[in-house]
Amino acid sequence: MALEHAILVALLEQPASGYELARRFDRSIGRFWTATHQQIYRVLRRMETDGWVTAEQVGQEGRPDKRRWSAAPAGRAALADWLDAPVQPEAVRHELAVKIRGAAFADRDGRAALVAEVERYRADHEALLARYLAGERRDFPDAAAPDARAALQHVVLRGGIAYERMVLAWLDDVLATLRALDH
Amino acid sequence: MALEHAILVALLEQPASGYELARRFDRSIGRFWTATHQQIYRVLRRMETDGWVTAEQVGQEGRPDKRRWSAAPAGRAALADWLDAPVQPEAVRHELAVKIRGAAFADRDGRAALVAEVERYRADHEALLARYLAGERRDFPDAAAPDARAALQHVVLRGGIAYERMVLAWLDDVLATLRALDH
DNA sequence: CTTGCCTATGCAACTCGTTGCATAGCAGGA
DNA sequence: TCCTGCTATGCAACGAGTTGCATAGGCAAG
Known part of the structure; x- marks a missing residue:
């Protein structure tokens, strides 16, 4: 549900590749939202087809190219809509x-x-x-x-x-x- | 993963039908483990084929029959094994x-x-x-x-x-x- | 020099969890 | 009387999340 929105917030704070996002989700964002790189890559592609994010190809020396993702205006709008919606009660698993x-x-x-x-x-x-x-x-x-x-x-x-x-x-x-x- | 084990604990505390389990998961057990009735019914059937729980048919007047589930010895053994296993770090979603x-x-x-x-x-x-x-x-x-x-x-x-x-x-x-x- | 780890992305298969719907009798209130 | 809601179980379809694996070059330690 909200993985898209967590990614939007992360990209608005700082554009990043899928890999970098996965590591940020392991660190700071992972405090309150966990996600594996698989989920992130998959959701990023879906968000791209929805026009929520755009990618920019970044060549690197001695490393594989990466795609730097940024939030698009449609993504910002989707985030604003989501912020207005009621907060879902959290699903606890202790x-x-x-x-x-x-x-x-x-x-x-x-x-x-x-x-x-x-x-x-x-x-x-x-x-x-x-x-x-x-x-x-x-x-x-x-x-x-x-x-x-x-x-x-x-x-x-x-x-x-x-x-x-x-x-x-x-x-x-x-x-x-x-x-x-x-x- | 652990829904089976949460159900085993609930049944050891008090045998119950799937429906009653679902309501207990909404109340007390739902403090630390949420589950819908669909999940519970499905997992109960799997646990039955594994021999972890046994059912007893209970006829009721003016109400549909129910199946009262209890933990079987194999279920108690599975629970003991699980208690010995390392605790998984919780997956937070805030x-x-x-x-x-x-x-x-x-x-x-x-x-x-x-x-x-x-x-x-x-x-x-x-x-x-x-x-x-x-x-x-x-x-x-x-x-x-x-x-x-x-x-x-x-x-x-x-x-x-x-x-x-x-x-x-x-x-x-x-x-x-x-x-x-x-x- | 080889082994393992890091960056970077992705496929395929699977399990877990949710949602909508169906049945079916009974009880209580508008 | 009709409508809503409770007990009780279940199917079917979908979406979310996990796990294992693959590729592929670079870098550092042993």
Whole structure:
């Protein structure tokens, strides 16, 4: 549904090749929207036939040519329409929450394995939070009034930071609860 | 991937028909895993052929018959295997975050429409938090040591509550940021 | 010098998930 | 009385997303 629109936002912020988009989706945009290179290439071609984006062939030395995509006026219009439309309630998939409730039907060994998994998972999120905080210090060093784009990027990043802090606190709660089951 | 396992957990907690499962997925389990009745019926049939679940025909007066599903031993074993496996990093899709970054490319009217949408979205999450808190008071009134199943259900619910509180605080931040753009 | 990784794009096959529709009896309200 | 909605299951078609593989040159480490 909204992959097109996520790509439009990314291209308006900075024109890019499909490959570069895929890497940006792995990094900053991937905070709130994941996509593989396959999806991106396919959707870009569909958007091209719809006139939402245009490509410019860029030759490179010692590397394959790439196509630099930009948002076309029709794409900007489509984005404006989409911004006006109601926000879809997000479809949540928290595998870990399912596993935690499933732990009620595991034996002691199974729960011990889950504790180890939750610890690993917690370490991943701790590393992610550190990356976000480093990115914030790098990209938004002063609290002074920035332009609209930076202000909005920053508030989305603050959302990512708040999410990670909440997850870490909850995982501590989960670990304490799991450990209390077996003393 | 894990819909099978979410269904197994739900059936271990309480055997149910496909229809009842779909409604539970709309309510409590839907906090962390969404599924439509179509998916559930299809997956149940696949799980039946795999021997993970068994059905018992239940006649009802004045209503269509239903099939009450229960987890079979093979299903419990499959669940135990899955609990041991590494947790997949969650695939995030936050449409609202994309829209907020997209607001940088909207005009004043477009941003005003987004503010109204965010307010509506915030009201939905406020109502959800109230429902979670009411459910917590109802199902977990005393802090005394409960059984494993209740303790794990409770910690997952606390996760939902923490998530909603975090979202509400962030949405206030978003609203303040959006409003500051146009004074 | 060979192995593996990076840039860059793409096909094919598959699974997962959504949407619209159908059936069918019963209950409750306008 | 008609209309809407609930229980209960299901088909068919489509769209979204994943996985494995292919190509093809360059670059760096071992």
